[in-house]
Amino acid sequence: MSWTDDRVDVLKKMWGEGQSASQIAKELGGVTRNAVIGKVHRLGLSNRAGSGGASKPAAPKADAKPKAPAKPKAAPPKANELVEIQEPRTESASPPPQPKVPHARRQIIPAGQPLPPQPSANEISPEALRKVNEVEKTAKKISLMELTEKTCKWPVGDPATEQFWFCGLDVKQGKPYCEAHVGVAFQPMSSRRDRRR
């Protein structure tokens, strides 16, 4: 495969959108992410700015924020616009939505066997715990059979009841759990030491 004009076009577009080199490579096909990165450099748009020209050495402030949406597809209508703040609580006093699942986390753990890591008296960062609780709401709640090498295997609930499922979110690479659950699963472990090759 060679860098035809339109392929370079796709490259530029995607790179501009903040797509990763590997994603671009996948999209294009026939090239590796290395090829993409190499090309990106040769095109001189290594710095996710490219547009405009004015290649500035960039400010020393290397502050990369999580990419801005940047969807200049449609020109934003400007001028006289009234920002109307919709007061969420008008006359429509709809009953409080209760997607609340009969979860209810008891203090006592029924199981008698190798229940999962389940945080005990351990001191886990409140941040991590907060995150987990949040994750449990958005969890995919998959079943045992649906577990794969890439799904969080963090169990929720009591296996003896119907309210039992596995998190199922994307794992945190290598780990058996998603990011949040890895957090409470094993915080310890000495920090990774310098990995020399």
Place this chain on the structure above:
DNA sequence: CCCTGATTCGC
């Protein structure tokens, strides 16, 4: 282990 981009250097 997975992934990112950056660089190098033989082709």
Place this chain on the structure above:
DNA sequence: GCGAATCAGG
């Protein structure tokens, strides 16, 4: 110009 190998970091 190209991109695999390698580097450096998350």
